[in-house]
Amino acid sequence: MANFRTHISVAAVASGLLATVCLGAGLATPQEVVIFSVIGTLGGILPDIDLNHSSPTKITFTSLAIIFAFLVMFNRAPAYSILELWLIWGFSYAIIRYLAWQIFTQFTVHRGIIHSIACALFFWFLTTTLCYYLFDFGKISSWMTGFFIFFGFVVHLLLDEIYSVDFMNYRLKNSFGTALKLIDYKNYQTSTLMVLATIAVFYMTPSADTFIALLTNSHTYQNIIHSFLPQGLWFQM
Numbered sequence: 415m416a417n418f419r420t421h422i423s424v425a426a427v428a429s430g431l432l433a434t435v436c437l438g439a440g441l442a443t444p445q446e447v448v449i450f451s452v453i454g455t456l457g458g459i460l461p462d463i464d465l466n467h468s469s470p471t472k473i474t475f476t477s478l479a480i481i482f483a484f485l486v487m488f489n490r491a492p493a494y495s496i497l498e499l500w501l502i503w504g505f506s507y508a509i510i511r512y513l514a515w516q517i518f519t520q521f522t523v524h525r526g527i528i529h530s531i532a533c534a535l536f537f538w539f540l541t542t543t544l545c546y547y548l549f550d551f552g553k554i555s556s557w558m559t560g561f562f563i564f565f566g567f568v569v570h571l572l573l574d575e576i577y578s579v580d581f582m583n584y585r586l587k588n589s590f591g592t593a594l595k596l597i598d599y600k601n602y603q604t605s606t607l608m609v610l611a612t613i614a615v616f617y618m619t620p621s622a623d624t625f626i627a628l629l630t631n632s633h634t635y636q637n638i639i640h641s642f643l644p645q646g647l648w649f650q651m
């Protein structure tokens with residue numbers, strides 16, 4: 415498997431590149447590009463939260479908790495006093511860093527259900543739902559942010575699979591096929607639970623109509639092609 419540093423670097427580069435494509439295509443504002451890149455990078459380290467008590471898991475949960483706490487706090491900022499905001503921040507941080515962490519470390523097996531497309535979709539829909547209802551993002555922004563978590567997540571799974579091919583000896587390591595899979599074929603009980611949770615959270619997401627319309631609109635792709643290469647000289651202002 416790929417190590418933590420490889421995962422974080424590859425996810426950061428991949429999400430940064432994709433977020434820049436979104437900027438060029440007029441799908442994202444410069445602020446959103448920053449959010450999407452950070453979220454994509456986080457998606458890229460998220461699957462290894464099933465490595466119980468390891469430092470990557472702690473780093474992932476700490477970063478998740480910090481981002482979550484800030485988003486919750488920003489959203490309440492106009493209405494509350496500083497002291498209330500501090501309390502909201504601390505409470506939100508503790509929920510993810512300690513409560514969610516406890517739950518995850520108790521119920522997950524490394525390279526089990528968390529390393530699956532079903533789980534990647536779960537985090538996509540969960541992020542979209544949180545962005546829309548808790549952080550007051552617009553519908554398109556919520557779907558895009560969720561998509562970047564999914565994107566980083568899939569990059570992680572792909573990277574784990576690539577690392578399970580031994581290029582020197584042209585053979586597959588035992589870990590081959592344990593990262594990029596639809597569900598956990600070895601454990602149908604957790605797989606069923608994950609699929610049900612994914613369906614449940616999908617039903618909570620806001621309408622995807624505008625997001626799908628954007629993705630299926632030929633203008634979006636024409637914009638990407640149009641803005642891909644410089645029109646005149648390179649780096650001319």
Ligand SMILES: [Zn+2]
Pocket residue numbers: 415461462529570574593
């Ligand atoms: Zn992994």
